[in-house]
Amino acid sequence: MGYISIQINKAKGSADTGASDHIERKTIPKNADPTRTHLNRELVKFPDGVSDRTEAISHRIRTAGIKRKITPDQVRAIRIVLSGTHEDMMKIQDEGRLDEWCDDNLQWLHRTFGKENTVSAVLHMDEHTPHIHATVVPIVTGERRKAKKKQTEGKRSYRKKANIVRLCADDVLTREKLVAYHDSYARVMEKYGLQRGVRGSEARHTTTAQYYRDLIRQTGELEANVQQLQTEQQQAEQQLDEVRQEVKSEKLEAAKTEAKAAFVAKVGSILGGGKLKEFEHRNEDLQKRIQELEEEAIQREEQHAKQIQEMKNAYEQQHRKLSEFTDFVKRYFPYVENLIPTIKFLRDTLNFSDGLIKKLCMFKDVTIKGELYSREFNQHFRADKTICSLKEDKEGNFNLNIDGVSHVSWFRRKKDEFMQALGVPTRKHDKGIRL
Numbered sequence: 020m021g022y023i024s025i026q027i028n029k030a031k032g033s034a035d036t037g038a039s040d041h042i043e044r045k046t047i048p049k050n051a052d053p054t055r056t057h058l059n060r061e062l063v064k065f066p067d068g069v070s071d072r073t074e075a076i077s078h079r080i081r082t083a084g085i086k087r088k089i090t091p092d093q094v095r096a097i098r099i100v101l102s103g104t105h106e107d108m109m110k111i112q113d114e115g116r117l118d119e120w121c122d123d124n125l126q127w128l129h130r131t132f133g134k135e136n137t138v139s140a141v142l143h144m145d146e147h148t149p150h151i152h153a154t155v156v157p158i159v160t161g162e163r164r165k166a167k168k169k170q171t172e173g174k175r176s177y178r179k180k181a182n183i184v185r186l187c188a189d190d191v192l193t194r195e196k197l198v199a200y201h202d203s204y205a206r207v208m209e210k211y212g213l214q215r216g217v218r219g220s221e222a223r224h225t226t227t228a229q230y231y232r233d234l235i236r237q238t239g240e241l242e243a244n245v246q247q248l249q250t251e252q253q254q255a256e257q258q259l260d261e262v263r264q265e266v267k268s269e270k271l272e273a274a275k276t277e278a279k280a281a282f283v284a285k286v287g288s289i290l291g292g293g294k295l296k297e298f299e300h301r302n303e304d305l306q307k308r309i310q311e312l313e314e315e316a317i318q319r320e321e322q323h324a325k326q327i328q329e330m331k332n333a334y335e336q337q338h339r340k341l342s343e344f345t346d347f348v349k350r351y352f353p354y355v356e357n358l359i360p361t362i363k364f365l366r367d368t369l370n371f372s373d374g375l376i377k378k379l380c381m382f383k384d385v386t387i388k389g390e391l392y393s394r395e396f397n398q399h400f401r402a403d404k405t406i407c408s409l410k411e412d413k414e415g416n417f418n419l420n421i422d423g424v425s426h427v428s429w430f431r432r433k434k435d436e437f438m439q440a441l442g443v444p445t446r447k448h449d450k451g452i453r454l
Contacts, residue, residue, distance in 0.1 A: 023205055044059065095156065098154060100150055150350075387405045
């Protein structure tokens with residue numbers, strides 16, 4: 020039996036355009052197959068005048084009857100990804116039950132979060148495993164949890180309306196409710212052979228930067244395990260060949276003895292039977308030894324075959340684990356491939372510490388004091404309270420910015436200042452050169 024996959028995340032700010040572009044395929048991720056994008060479909064019908072997910076979020080908030088002002092950093096929407104183990108999802112698709120699965124997911128969303136709050140649900144068929152991106156606006160009715168707590172503790176000094184309409188993700192995403200969501204979703208998915216993961220798992224969320232480092236480490240370990248399995252398989256096959264050669268040699272010796280015995284039999288008929296009996300005894304001993312070697316060879320062949328099959332199964336399991344792990348990262352972290360070369364540049368060329376790289380990968384500004392090396396000029400330049408950050412360009416690549424400009428421009432400016440201090444006139448640099 021496979022497992023359900025349900026992921027819930029908050030989306031802050033006035034718009035969730037980045038996620039909308041991905042979900043509605045305004046931008047095509049690298050792990051998507053463009054020839055299958057036409058199979059994706061929106062499962063929720065938008066209200067009149069609403070054309071996409073971003074407008075649907077705004078429309079729900081605008082028409083919900085909320086009286087209180089919504090702050091800029093307030094959570095407007097909750098992103099939910101619904102899927103299951105790859106093999107089980109492909110079985111659902113092959114059996115023609117994908118539409119039924121989508122309907123059950125949509126009904127669960129409506130019962131759990133409210134039909135009007137479920138403003139979008141998009142089925143993606145152009146990635147490795149079919150899955151649904153659902154969008155829920157956290158509209159709730161009733162008192163705030165903190166107000167109820169104060170009333171219970173006897174601290175409330177005034178009375179509020181109990182049926183007030185509010186936008187509050189915290190009320191929707193309490194620890195108890197998250198557990199209940201997983202339980203109820205698992206019950207709905209039971210008929211598809213999907214079950215809930217282990218309750219009370221010790222797993223904890225990690226930072227994005229730590230996740231990347233763990234991914235690189237685990238990928239390296241898996242590749243090393245695969246190489247070890249291949250080496251052990253080659254050694255086992257070599258040992259099996261040696262056993263076969265040994266049996267072949269013993270059979271050849273036996274054949275020689277039999278031929279010699281036949282010759283002696285003819286001679287014995289002329290000279291007497293004493294010499295003949297000596298060779299017959301020797302032939303019997305050799306035949307017995309050959310039988311023992313053949314039985315031993317059969318046992319060793321069976322043992323080696325079993326070992327090879329076990330190593331083959333382990334290899335396939337490791338390979339499948341690596342493929343699923345890589346597919347997971349490409350699906351939910353499509354920008355990881357573009358971020359890794361930048362991490363190597365920070366570590367190998369600029370000699371940044373893991374702590375600094377971790378902060379930069381969390382897209383935080385860091386202050387540098389010391390010297391920075393330029394590969395273009397083969398020279399170190401002084402950095403005093405210099406602010407560094409990672410910025411994503413239009414092509415999805417991540418570049419290092421220093422003091423608000425690209426690291427290329429910063430190094431060239433430092434070079435010009437160095438030459439001017441020496442009294443050497445500077446010249447304009449050609450555009451397009453990158454470190």
